[in-house]
Amino acid sequence: MKKMPLIIAAVVTGVLLTAVGGAAAWYTLRPKVEPTPEMLAEKAAEEARKHPPKYVSLEKVIVMLRRENGDTGSHYMAVDLVFKTNEKDEKVTREHLPMLRSVAVRSLSALTPATAGGMSIDQFAEEVNKAYADSYEAEKRDKPFSEVMIGKLIIE
Incomplete structure (x- = not known):
């Protein structure tokens, strides 16, 4: 028991x-x-849904287009860029805006007026996205944004 x-x-x-x-x-x-x-x-x-994207604007990027043979006039392009980022990288993206402006000018200034006039908005966005990817890769840094979009484009 x-x-x-x-x-x-x-x-x-x-x-x-x-x-x-x-x-x-x-x-x-x-x-x-x-x-x-x-x-x-x-x-x-x-x-x-939990973390909606943030958008950072870079306005009034003025680019002088490359002259074609025999062209004596100056041709310009004005573009507003919008960077899609997340909440934690928004500040870093804002801090990088001067460098981002420089990369955009360098990339787009290689275009001639005829080439630029024949491009679509998607082609411009692709061109600038590629330039940013190459720039960040060369510096061995991560991009603080997922993509760049064209907010406004004027070719004169």
Whole structure:
């Protein structure tokens, strides 16, 4: 009779240890579920809802276009750029605006008036995005923004 509580405690302990061992085995041996593109898209959308993007403007970037042979006049382009970033990198993007202006001028000043006049907004954005990617890669730094968009474009 005195050993009965000890036997009950041993049985209960054994059952609990078996249950914990079974749960651990199930957890480690269960099949791994690979995320589908839909699951990844939903997760990205959820992140976007939690942390909406921030936009930083760089206005009035004036660029003198390269002259073509025989052209004696000056041709200019004015462009407003908008950088898409996140909340934590917004300040860094603002601090980089002078450098970003310089890279945009260097990239776009290589265009002739004829070339610039035949380009779409998407092509301008692609050109500037590539220039920024190359610039940050050359400096071995991470871009504080995900993309640059054209807010306004005037070619004179």
